[in-house]
Amino acid sequence: xxxxxxxxxxxxxxxxxxxxxxxxxxxxxxxxxxxxxxxxxxxxxxxxxxxxxxxxxxxxxxxxxxxxxxxxxxxxxxxxxxxxxxxxxxxxxxxxxxxxxxxxxxxxxxxxxxxxxxxxxxxxxxxxxxxxxxxxxxxxxxxxxxxxxxxxxx
Amino acid sequence: xxxxxxxxxxxxxxxxxxxxxxxxxxxxxxxxxxxxxxxxxxxxxxxxxxxxxxxxxxxxxxxxxxxxxxxxxxxxxxxxxxxxxxxxxxxxxxxxxxxxxxxxxxxxxxxxxxxxxxxxxxxxxxxxxxxxxxxxxxxxxxxxxxxxxxxxxx
Numbered sequence: 051x052x053x054x055x056x057x058x059x060x061x062x063x064x065x066x067x068x069x070x071x072x073x074x075x076x077x078x079x080x081x082x083x084x085x086x087x088x089x090x091x092x093x094x095x096x097x098x099x100x101x102x103x104x105x106x107x108x109x110x111x112x113x114x115x116x117x118x119x120x121x122x123x124x125x126x127x128x129x130x131x132x133x134x135x136x137x138x139x140x141x142x143x144x145x146x147x148x149x150x151x152x153x154x155x156x157x158x159x160x161x162x163x164x165x166x167x168x169x170x171x172x173x174x175x176x177x178x179x180x181x182x183x184x185x186x187x188x189x190x191x192x193x194x195x196x197x198x199x200x201x202x203x204x
Numbered sequence: 205x206x207x208x209x210x211x212x213x214x215x216x217x218x219x220x221x222x223x224x225x226x227x228x229x230x231x232x233x234x235x236x237x238x239x240x241x242x243x244x245x246x247x248x249x250x251x252x253x254x255x256x257x258x259x260x261x262x263x264x265x266x267x268x269x270x271x272x273x274x275x276x277x278x279x280x281x282x283x284x285x286x287x288x289x290x291x292x293x294x295x296x297x298x299x300x301x302x303x304x305x306x307x308x309x310x311x312x313x314x315x316x317x318x319x320x321x322x323x324x325x326x327x328x329x330x331x332x333x334x335x336x337x338x339x340x341x342x343x344x345x346x347x348x349x350x351x352x353x354x355x356x357x358x
Contacts, residue, residue: 063340064332070343071235071331073350078232080354081225177225178218183352189220192346196227198337200234 081180088176093169098122100173102132103141103158103166110163112145112155141165235334242330247323252276254327256286257295257312257320264317266299266309295319 061069082097089095101122106113119129133156136142141162147153158166184192215223236251243249255276260267273283287310290296295316301307312320338346 063343064328066340066343066347067335067338068328068331070338070347070350071335073347074228074232077350077353078228174218174222177222180353181221181225183349184221184224186217186220188349189217189224193220193224193227195337195342196224196231199231199334 081177084180085173085176088172089169092172095169098128099132099136100169102129102136103162103169106142106156106158107163107166107170110158112157114153114155118156136162235331238334239327239330242326243323246326249323252282253286253290254323256283256290257316257323260296260310260312261317261320261324264312266311268307268309272310290316 085100086097089097089100102118105118105121115129115133118133122129133142137144137156141159142156143159145155145157147155181189240251243251243254256272259272259275269283269287272287276283287296291298291310295313296310297313298308298310301309335343
């Protein structure tokens with residue numbers, strides 16, 4: 051065993067967890083960058099655009115702009131730009147809400163649903179490739195641990 | 205075993221990895237939000253400010269503004285605002301580079317080094333708390349897997 055390994059194993063667990071946290075950040079950023087590039091090359095698309103379509107795909111009856119931007123945690127202005135583009139391309143439509151003249155929902159068109167299905171299938175393939183180092187058994191274990199982290203009561 | 209569990213275990217590994225990826229994103233965002241709040245309450249500080257100080261702490265001789273914003277992956281404008289504030293508060297100073305009149309480095313002052321050490325110690329405590337679900341043995345294993353993900357050759 052090398053000195054470097056010895057040192058690493060002698061670290062207190064708090065130092066190890068700090069190191070793991072920095073690695074978690076680095077790894078999610080790494081994968082996000084890869085996805086960004088894959089979406090660009092494969093679909094001339096972007097991550098925020100993919101996220102908007104994913105959200106609309108989960109709520110097929112449509113969402114208000116304010117709900118979209120809230121859940122995406124981005125500014126209304128940015129979401130407006132993305133939606134305008136998607137409407138122009140025929141993937142999203144604006145529909146009015148019965149009984150509320152001022153309210154509008156945005157919703158995927160049939161073309162949008164089809165396009166997103168295509169993108170989502172590719173996205174799953176990319177993720178499967180990026181996380182191929184994690185075995186099927188490990189995935190379940192990791193998932194469980196990550197859930198517990200978010201459920202903590204501070 | 206419940207039906208829900210059965211279904212989950214029958215999923216192809218690509219679906220499981222996709223679910224894990226969404227959990228990784230959620231968890232890093234969750235922890236980042238907790239840290240944001242802890243930095244605000246404990247030090248009236250912010251995450252980008254902490255990141256700037258951490259970077260300057262790693263390179264005590266100082267960095268150019270362009271190096272700082274490159275490594276932080278944020279715009280020069282944002283870094284300038286953060287640095288201006290830190291200079292006002294006496295945690296950072298601007299120093300000129302010998303032989304290059306136009307170049308300036310930014311560097312932590314002794315006060316800044318001390319303040320960052322205090323913040324870094326608290327930060328380690330917070331991370332240790334947030335990741336307490338991950339045992340010392342698991343930390344090493346997780347770290348290894350995450351490194352492999354970033355080393356992949358596509």
